[in-house]
Structure formats: C-alpha cells, structure tokens
Amino acid sequence: VTTALATGSSAAVRPARRRPGRALRRRRAFTALLFLSPWLLGVGLFFLYPLVSTIYFSFTHYDLLSNPRWVGISNYKFAFQDDPNLWPAVRNTLWLVVVMVPLRVLLGLGVAGIAVSLKSGASVFRALVYLPYLVPPVAATIAFVFLFNPGTGPVNHVLSWVGISGPGWFTSSTWAKPALVLLSLWAVGDLMVILMAALLDVPRELHEAAAIDGAGGVARFRYVTLPVIAPVLLFAAITGIIETLQYFTQATVAARVASGVTDLPGTQIPPGYPNGSTLTYPQLLVDQGFTQFNMGYAAALSVLLFVVSLVFTGALLRGTRSLTGDA
Amino acid sequence: MTKTLRLALVATLTTAFGLVACTAGGGGSDNGPAASAKQTITVWHGFTGDNEVNAFNAAVARFHAKFPNITVKAVKGQDDDKITKAISGGDPPDVAVSFTTDNVGKFCATGAWQDLNPLMKQDGIKTSEFNQAAMDYTEFEGKRCALPLLQDVYGLYYNKQLLSAAGYSAPPKTISELTAMAKKLTQFNSDGSIKVAGFDPDWLFYEVAPSHFAPSWGAKWQVNGKSSLGSDPAWTQMVAWQKSLVDWYGYSKLQKFLHSVGQEFDPDNPFEKGKVAMAIDGEWRTASIRDEAPSLDYGTAPFPVADSLSSHYGAGYVTGTIIGIPRGSGHKAAAWEFVKFMTTDTQTLVDLANKIRNVPTTTASLAAATDLKNDPHFKTFLDIAANQYTSTTPASPNGGAYQVTFGQFLDKYESGSAASSSALTAKLESVDKQITDDLKLSK
16 A cells, blocks of 8 residues: 555656657747847847958958958958058057056046045035046047147146146147046046945945954955955956947047147048057057948957957956955 | 757857848949939039038039939938948949049949949040049049049138238249248247247148148159159158258147147138238138138239249149949939039039139139139139149049058158158158058958
C-alpha cells in the first residue's frame, strides 16, 4: 500500500513532462520575437545598421555621389601614413581628454560637496551652478568667444585692472584649448547633479563610526565616501571620456567665431583655428566626409574612434575595480 | 544564447547587411518628357534674401512666359549638402543652382551633375559666348557639368579720403606701390596697437586669400595636373611678400586688430568704417556700402599686380554662381531649356545681375549691362571680368581641399618666423606633396 501510495503520490506531484511539439515551439518563438521586436528594430536600425554600414564603408572609396568601391585597407593605410592632420587631431583630442575630463569631475565633485553641505541657500546655489548647463552649446560658445575676445572682451579688460595683460584666448594657439576647458567647467552642472545624489547616498552612520574611530576628514573621504561614490565617479569619467572623444560643437563654433571668417558657400576655411590647435578628431572626420567627400575615409576614422572608445572604457573599468573592491 | 535570440540577431544582421547593400549611389533615369510637353520642373537654389529670391523668381517668370508649358517650382535656400543628399538618394531636383564652384570637380568626376557638352553642341551654344574664367570653373577634365549663372569678381577698394590725407590721388597699381602706401596709410595708437590699417594682409582678414591674390602674381595652382605651389616661383614671391608685410605690422597686432573691428558682413565692416584704407573684396561690397555707408568716399580698382607683371594689371580673381542638371532629373529636356535660358538670355542675365549686384557671365550680357556700367564703382568689376588675365581656381575631385591644405600652411607660416626664399620654396613643395597625397582618397 505504502508503495502504491508513494508511487501514486509521486505520479500526482510530478507528472511526466511532454516535450512540446514543433508547432508549439514555433509559436512560442514567434511570440518571443514579437515581444522582442521593438527592441530588435531599434537596435537593428539605429545601432547595427549604422555600425555595419560604417565598417563596410571604411573599406570602400565612397564619395556620397557614386556607388562605394571596395579598396581594402587603403583608408586605414592613408590614416596612419599620409594624413598630416590625423596626429595633431588625436593629440588635441587626447589633450582635452586628459585635462578636461579630470577637471570637470573634480570640479563637479567639489561643487556637489558644497551643495550638500550648505546649511542655507543650497537650492539657489544648485540652480546657479546647474543653469549654465542648460544653455545650448552653440550659444554658450559664442558668448564665451565674445567674453574672451582679446580686443574687446570684458575678461581681458578686467584682467588689465590688476595689471595682467590677458592672453589671446580663443585666438591663441596656446590658449584656445584651455579656453575650451574653461567653457566646459562653466557648464559642470550635469556632473554636480549626479555626484550630489551619490554623496547623499553615503550612509551617515559610516561617517559617524569613522569619526568615533578617530578618522579625520581626509581619511573619511578616502575610506568612506570614495568607495561609495566610486561607481558614479567611474560613470562620470567614462561618459566624460566618450563625450570628449566626440568633442565637436564647441571646438568648431569657437574656431569659426574666433577666426572672424564668414562661413559663406565656397569659402575654404582651414579647420581648427588658430593654427589647427582646436582641430579635434570628430572635426577631422566631418571635414573629410562632408567637405572633401571622402566618406569612406571618414568611416575608417569612425571605426578607429569606436575602437579607441572601447579600449578607453575597458581600461577604465579594469583600472577602477580595485577602487570599488569588485572582483 | 537561445535559439530564438540567435534567430532574431541573424534576422537583424541580415536586414542590416541588406540595407548596406542597397545604400549609396542612387541611379535614376535621365528619361523624361520632351521639352514641348506640359510639365513642372523643380529648381533648387541657394538664394535666401528677399531681394535675391525676388530677382530669381522674376527670371523664372520670364522663362515661364517664354515656355508656358513648363512650370517652374523654385525652392530657395538649398545648399550643396542638400543637393548632394538628394542626388545620392535618387530624388534630385531637375535643376540645381550652387554657389560653390569648388565642388564642380566632384560633380563632374562622379557624374552627379550631367555633362552639358552634348546639349550645348545640339543647340549650337559655344563656350566663346561666355567669359573664359567662368568657363574654367564650370568644367573638369573635359566634362562641362555646369554653366555660369552669375559671377563674383574681386578687386581693390580704397578710401579716397584717407588716401588723399596721405597725399595719394590714385590707387596703387603694383605690389610695391601697395606696400608703400599701406605703410604710409597705417596709423598706430599710443599703445602701439593699430588704429587704421593701410592694408591688412592677414590671411584671416575677410577676403584676403591666396586664391584672390593669385592672378596678381600670375600664380598657377597646377602645372600638368599637379599642384605647383613649389614649382611656380610666383607663389614663393607672393607668400614672401605677404609675410614681410605681416611682420612689418606684427602678427599679434594684426590679430588684435582683427578681433577689435567689426565683422565682414556687418555694417561695422572696417572698410566701411574707415578703419582700413585699402581692402580686397568682391563686387557685392558696392551694394553693402550703398546701403550701410552711403557717405563713404571710396573708389574701386583692379588689385595691384607684381612689379614684373604690369601687363596683367586689370585682371583679378573670379568665381560665381553655377547651374546644372543633377543626375536622375526626371525632366532633362525641360531642365536644359531652363538652364540654357538662364545662362544665355541676355536680358535675363542683365536683369538678374542688376538686382543681385553680381557680374553677368556672357560676353553679350557684360556688354549690355548698361545700368551696372553707369555705376563707376561697379564698372571696375565688369572690366576685371572681361580682362584676358582674369582667372579662377581649378576644379579638383576633392573640392577645395587643396586650398584648405594650403591655407593651413599659410596660417602657420604667417604666425611663425619668415624663411629664406629657398626654404620657403621647399616648404611649398611639401604642401604640394600633401595636396597630391590627399588626392589618393579621391581615386
């Protein structure tokens, strides 16, 4: 009886599973595809298609007007052997990555720290720091070029009150990139917001415990605050690097406005005024693709930029594991 | 990865590759109704100002009066980027008007704009009917994929009052005279900054450009199809002269001056404000001065020429507005009638030139432009256009890239130390090499 009952019970609890028929599997697959289709469509149209196209075009001669013609690795060879603007553009872009990104993160962190520690007027302070970020980049750049105009701008005028002869800023090969950095620091509100949220997430009791154990301000920041906000800092650094590798609008507008040359149809303006000092990699890419009709070469430059972005991101992720304590 | 997901990704990738395979080029049939059939053609042009658009529309109305069966839909504000995309997408306008003659090489080489030679031959239109320089910038390697619609001509503007105060009664005719006068006409402030520039030679100063100076030295951009900046000594002389004048002012002073004066196309333009005594500019400046600085006492003249090239005095640089039939036009015959009318009908050209204040392009319309001739300021530019030594920049398959490459070198050179003549020539030869290398991408 026991055996019979046990057998009966077993059969009742775990009935023999039947493998679904082919038709049913197809129906399920179709249903799954149907649910996945919005995502698939988006990824296919806006990610895979452009990516595959770009890789394909990078191996072709494509002038936008004729059918692309396969040229193998010629575009990549030209980039590394013949393009005199490639390395200056790479140098300028890396300069901005190395200087602009850390300064923005540090300033964003500093400003966020002030914002969370203010006893009164915090909302006004936050608004004042955040507002510049909302100004359209083109308008902000034009305003900065005006403010830093060495001839008529108020910045050099004010500097002259204290006996300082201001530099040429956007008109000087030496100062154009630092001036762009100042522009980016002025609009640091985006980083302030996310870093402020991260700072507010740091458990107060950890700080209190550390303080009781005798940890000073620096030690508390190093061993309490930093590990907690590290993922956000990492996010800020990675997005900052990727954005700076694609730095285009401000550099282009500043160069055009500062040079004073009117961009009429047919006017041939060397990019990166003054003297190529603000020529960034994306500007070179756009100039090759849309001004010189070398879209195949521009695609090769895009692929290289994509690879470099991946390498930067991978290296940063690996390098910060020790900071966050992740394995 | 599940079988479903694999299937989905394969489908997406296949679609993506399929789309890539379908991309680019865009063919398009050249067939269409006969010119005598009732039809509507689309014309894209870049004019945007009310005055310009009205002038163009008046010309269109004149065409429609002559060809009542052809209705023209004129679309304003279209630039080369839009035209290129429309051709590439297979849905171009029937007729395109462009301001960028530098793109003619690309349009011709790729067949993006159709070769008009067979149509001109069929209708007996000779190139000798047009201004020669205008014929040069509308053709590339034997293909004439555009015809000139209007011309822009460059010359010297001078402030008569400032010249008179300095003891001059006539504009300079040679580069030596220009140099001497520029120095004498320049006034400095007490802090050493420039108050009035006799002639600002800075490459960034508005219309100061090697292409605009080239005819004054008889400098050739290409010899046997190869960039000749180093091999033609005229370029070395021109660059050396420009650098010596920049150094006389001081590069930093010129930069400060540039950034303290008004913009080129503002009423604060430094020539119009008397802050520059002499300037190189296009014929359109006469209209700006009429509207913005009517009391300015000024004159116009051909740009001075190199001392050894006095026979070339009277020549200048010319470029202009071009018109053509994009590949894939669905009304080729009617489009050709429109292009032919707009580029050869004397009264239409004169009317258009009068209203837009550009220079007409055919020999007949240059002779018939009596209104423009009666304006002594403008007449100078009509004469320059007709001069046998007047020239333009050559078409290239990569657009104006060679000018940009040269411009990059010139911008650096004027801000650095001057080189000896032989060293400068060597530097120009390296620019030639770069221009040749750049062309690798276009082949």
